[in-house]
Amino acid sequence: MYSKISRRGFLAALGAGAASLAANPAFSAFSVKEKKNKPNVIMIFSDDQGYGDLSLTGNPYLKTPNIDKLFKEGVTLSDFHTAPLCTPTRSQLFSGQDALRNGGFCFQFSREMIRPDVPVMPEIFKANGYKTALFGKWHLGENYPYRPQDRGFDEVVTFGGAHLGQTPNYWNNDYWDDVYSHNGEYKKYDGYCDDVWFRLGKDFIEECRQKDEPFFVCLPTNLPHGPTFPPMEEAEPYADDVKFGQSLFFGMIARHDKNIGDLDKYLKDKGLYDNTIVVWFGDNGSCGGQGVYNAGLRGNKGSYYEGGHKLICAIRHIKGGLSGGYVEEGLTQVQDLFPTLIGACGLGESLKTYTHFDGMDLSPFLKERKPLPERMLIVQCATSVEPKMWQSTVMWKEWRLVEGKELYNLASDPGQQDNIADKHPEIVRRLRNHYEQWWKEVQPYTTVESSLPIHVGSRYENPVWITCFDWFGCTGQGSITMQRSVRNGNPMYGYWNLFAERTGRYRIKLRRWPLEVDAALSDGLPRYDSPKNAQANKIIDLYPEGKALPIKTARMKIGGIEKTFEVKDKDREVVFETKLPKGRTTLQGWFLDESGEQLCGAYYAQVEFLG
Numbered sequence: 168m169y170s171k172i173s174r175r176g177f178l179a180a181l182g183a184g185a186a187s188l189a190a191n192p193a194f195s196a197f198s199v200k201e202k203k204n205k206p207n208v209i210m211i212f213s214d215d216q217g218y219g220d221l222s223l224t225g226n227p228y229l230k231t232p233n234i235d236k237l238f239k240e241g242v243t244l245s246d247f248h249t250a251p252l253c254t255p256t257r258s259q260l261f262s263g264q265d266a267l268r269n270g271g272f273c274f275q276f277s278r279e280m281i282r283p284d285v286p287v288m289p290e291i292f293k294a295n296g297y298k299t300a301l302f303g304k305w306h307l308g309e310n311y312p313y314r315p316q317d318r319g320f321d322e323v324v325t326f327g328g329a330h331l332g333q334t335p336n337y338w339n340n341d342y343w344d345d346v347y348s349h350n351g352e353y354k355k356y357d358g359y360c361d362d363v364w365f366r367l368g369k370d371f372i373e374e375c376r377q378k379d380e381p382f383f384v385c386l387p388t389n390l391p392h393g394p395t396f397p398p399m400e401e402a403e404p405y406a407d408d409v410k411f412g413q414s415l416f417f418g419m420i421a422r423h424d425k426n427i428g429d430l431d432k433y434l435k436d437k438g439l440y441d442n443t444i445v446v447w448f449g450d451n452g453s454c455g456g457q458g459v460y461n462a463g464l465r466g467n468k469g470s471y472y473e474g475g476h477k478l479i480c481a482i483r484h485i486k487g488g489l490s491g492g493y494v495e496e497g498l499t500q501v502q503d504l505f506p507t508l509i510g511a512c513g514l515g516e517s518l519k520t521y522t523h524f525d526g527m528d529l530s531p532f533l534k535e536r537k538p539l540p541e542r543m544l545i546v547q548c549a550t551s552v553e554p555k556m557w558q559s560t561v562m563w564k565e566w567r568l569v570e571g572k573e574l575y576n577l578a579s580d581p582g583q584q585d586n587i588a589d590k591h592p593e594i595v596r597r598l599r600n601h602y603e604q605w606w607k608e609v610q611p612y613t614t615v616e617s618s619l620p621i622h623v624g625s626r627y628e629n630p631v632w633i634t635c636f637d638w639f640g641c642t643g644q645g646s647i648t649m650q651r652s653v654r655n656g657n658p659m660y661g662y663w664n665l666f667a668e669r670t671g672r673y674r675i676k677l678r679r680w681p682l683e684v685d686a687a688l689s690d691g692l693p694r695y696d697s698p699k700n701a702q703a704n705k706i707i708d709l710y711p712e713g714k715a716l717p718i719k720t721a722r723m724k725i726g727g728i729e730k731t732f733e734v735k736d737k738d739r740e741v742v743f744e745t746k747l748p749k750g751r752t753t754l755q756g757w758f759l760d761e762s763g764e765q766l767c768g769a770y771y772a773q774v775e776f777l778g
Contacts (some may be wrong), residue, residue, distance in 0.1 A: 192662050206487060206512055207375075207443040208383045209368070209430070210504075212260075214253060214304060214330075214353070214392040217453025218477055219462040220420060226460045228408045229417050233428035234481075237447050241483025242493045242533050248450050248546055248562065249501045251468060251475035253329060254279040254306050255548035256450040256501055257387070261287040261307070261318075262504035263524035266548050267609040270619055271307055273328060273549045275639045277664055280308035280611070280619045281318070287523045288505050289319030292383040296595050297515050300371045301325060302364040303387040309335045309637065310621045311628035316350050320385075324349050324356070324367055330392045331360065333648045334634045334733055334770065338683050339710060341697035342396045346683075351628070353683075359398055361388050361419075365426040369433050376437055391419035391455060394707045396700040398422055409459050415703055416455030441485040444511060446504065448480035465583040471560040471569050472583050476546050480504075488510055488534040492704070495532070496540030496561055498562055500546075502526030507533075509615075543601045550638050554613050556606055561598040568598040620666035620751055623774040624673065630775030632682065632751070635768065637662050639753075643768075653680070653770050654692060654713040660768040662724075662755035667747045672777040677741045677756040677769035687737050687760065691715035716766050720759040723769075726752040734758070741769075 191278045202620075221225055223235040249256040250266055258264075258271025266272040270282040273555045275757060281287060289299045300322040301315045306329050308314060315323045326347050327335025337346040337353060342360045345703055347732050356363045368386050375382040389729050391397075395415035403416025409417065427447070436438040452475040453461065454468040464470030480499070484491050489511065503526035510528035533538050547559035550622050557571035565578040574588035574595050611617065618639060623631045635647040638661025645657025656679075667673070679688045686692060692713025696704045721741040756769025 173382070174478075205296075205381045206775075207372075207381055207387065207660070208297075208446070208512065209372075209443060210384070210446045210508075211386045211388070212256075212426065212447065213420070214387070214389050215451065215454040215468055216391055216420055216449035217457060217461065217467060217474065218449075218451070218453070218464060218479065219420070219460045220391075220417075220453050221457040221479075224462050224479065226456070228405055228459065229420060229456070230404075231420065231424045233424045233431065234447060235482040236431070237427070237445060237483055238479070239492050240485070240490060241445070242489045242491075242495060244480040244499045244529075245494050245496050246326045246484070246503070247448065247478050247480040247499045248476045248544065249448070249478055250546060250548045251451050251466075251470055252390075252548050252550070253304075257307055259500070259502045259526075260504055261289070263288075263522070263526045264504050265502065265525045265545065265605075265611050267554055267611060268525065270612060270617075272554055272613065273545075273551065274306070275636055276552045276641070277618060278549065278552060278623065279306060280313040284310050286518075287318050288508070289315070289383060291319075291514060291518065291522070292512075293319045293321065295512075295517055297381045297383045298322075298371075298375050299383045300368070301385040301387070302367040302396070303398060304329070304373075304389045305387070307396060310631055310633065311625050312622060313619070314351065315563060317627065322350065322371055322539050324354075324363070326389070328636055328648060330394070330453065332394055332650055334650055334653060336637045336650070338650065338681050339695045341695075341700060341709070342394075343697065343699040359422065361390050361423050361426055364388055365430055369430065372433075372439070373437070376439060387450075388423055390423045391416050393455065394590075394703070395419060395455065396697065396703050396711050399702060401425075412706060413455060413459055419516050420456075440758050442487075444482065444484040444487065444489070444508065446480065446482050448501070448510070449478045451478075453478060463582050467722050471546060471558070473567070473577070473581075476560070478501070481596070482507070482533070484511060493533065493536060495529070495539065497532075497584075498542060498544060498564070499529065499539070500526060500544050503529050534671075543598070545602060545605055545693040549613075552618070553615065556610075557602070559602065561602050563601075566594055566598065568595060568602070571599060571602065574598075574721045618664055620671060622666050622668055623671040624667045624671065624747075624749075624776035626668075630674075630773050633663055633772050633774065634681075635659065635661060635770040637663060638768075647770075648766060651709065651711060654711055655677065656714040656716045656767055658765065658767050659770075660755075660757065660765070662753045665752050665754055667749055667752060670742060670748065672778055673747050674742065674744050674773075674775045675723065675725065675754065676773040676775075677723060677743075677758075677771065678739065678771040678773070679716070679718070679758060679767070680739070681771050682773070685739075686739075687739055688714075688721075688734055689716055689718040689736065716758065717760045718758045718766060719761045720763065721769070722757040723757065725754045 255266035397418030464474035466474035645652035
């Protein structure tokens with residue numbers, strides 16, 4: 168269980184960055200001989216693929232033979248729980264801690280980052296001699312010190328935000344031949360997104376194999392998260408059985424399943440199959456397939472009923488005894504995977520001084536086929552800047568306490584239709600007492616005062632490009648996460664929390680459009696329809712026409728400084744230089760019309776340290 172981590176102790180071990188972990192005795196790397204004997208790790212998790220979105224769990228239409236095979240050859244965690252949303256699941260996976268404790272409990276508002284003092288999985292593997300890589304979705308911070316390359320990954324190809332249509336993402340990405348961030352630099356990659364992730368993964372693994380280096384590879388696909396743009400040949404087999412939109416969703420899962428099969432074949436061909444741990448799970452409840460089949464579960468993505476967070480997880484390690492189709496029916500959680508992989512790889516000694524988990528090491532129980540100890544676990548995240556007490560599920564054996572007042576017994580009521588809280592007040596009391604104690608521990612990490620700022624003036628990222636996705640809260644109309652709202656010129660407003668790492672002079676640029684768009688602040692833009700998603704474009708209005716706005720004035724406020732600027736017709740940005748002291752500050756920008764009425768916030772900004 169968790170005991171409070173020493174920030175000073177961990178940062179002393181961490182030094183200036185994750186690279187210095189290897190120099191610390193507590194994180195000593197293995198010898199060459201030991202490296203050769205250590206298992207490799209591949210962690211794959213899909214996005215918005217719920218419990219019922221597998222043929223293995225009874226879906227009457229969807230075919231997932233390669234994912235099913237992982238379960239049949241490995242071990243299954245059949246009562247496995249994530250968060251009901253993608254970011255908190257990821258923060259819990261990489262930290263081994265509950266989302267409200269590690270800081271990454273929301274999917275926007277700068278509440279999607281893990282606290283820098285919390286050790287994360289890739290840092291531990293890297294410090295122990297593994298080569299580390301992530302290809303796919305990160306969604307745990309776009310800027311230093313929260314990016315994957317800041318948190319222990321040697322090689323990174325990723326995209327901004329939650330999916331390929333959000334404000335931190337490269338403009339007009341559409342799943343095909345897109346521009347992604349390679350270790351912080353934009354680069355175009357040919358092919359369909361999931362094919363790119365798996366191709367890069369195999370290339371990285373092959374390089375490690377040739378050098379006899381153990382590897383830790385994460386392949387967090389963005390499929391089947393919307394917008395539902397599959398290769399149409401994958402969706403066509405489902406067209407006669409389900410609605411068109413659902414066939415697109417199933418087509419994305421089918422392509423992901425195919426890529427897993429191709430990866431498995433590669434591992435066998437290269438002699439890596441037996442000594443590579445492969446983990447697969449979905450990150451939250453379904454957001455597309457639940458209308459076809461939800462395995463009798465109530466709720467879907469975002470819900471605190473089982474359909475929002477109950478998944479199944481496969482762990483396969485033939486050489487390590489995590490094999491044979493064994494099914495573990497005990498209560499497990501995504502927070503368990505970090506300590507479980509550390510245990511399975513024999514890295515436990517390097518963690519004792521610094522790392523504490525809410526999850527537990529399942530590996531000895533799975534290997535020896537022993538029942539898990541009884542535990543109470545909590546599922547909670549947020550969709551706002553601060554989580555709300557009781558907006559949660561408390562889990563214990565077959566019992567579920569939802570939002571502090573609804574009690575269900577899954578043994579007799581798996582669909583959670585009969586609230587029996589009034590019949591079992593002693594169980595309600597016990598579960599509420601557990602939650603109240605937990606809330607006292609985690610609530611200090613969730614306050615406005617504890618919010619994590621974006622760092623500017625760092626030697627590791629300068630200039631810093633920031634988007635409205637990370638505004639700390641939002642007023643007005645529209646979604647700060649979506650490029651569609653930027654195109655519409657929605658009246659949205661918010662501010663960024665910043666931390667200036669160095670006292671000095673800074674240049675600040677406010678923009679309506681991102682850097683890669685060649686347009687003036689007041690310009691409109693043509694509609695963009697993906698050329699390879701022609702059929703899906705008929706029902707998905709991802710990139711509508713960009714609205715022209717009569718912008719004549721810009722206003723900027725940073726710290727105690729406030730300035731107003733005239734905007735000319737061809738201006739693409741407003742530029743301002745100022746001196747900032749080291750420490751926290753806030754930045755906000757507005758665009759106004761000729762009469763001084765606010766039109767919209769500055770959706771994008773760049774902050775550069777000049778010296």
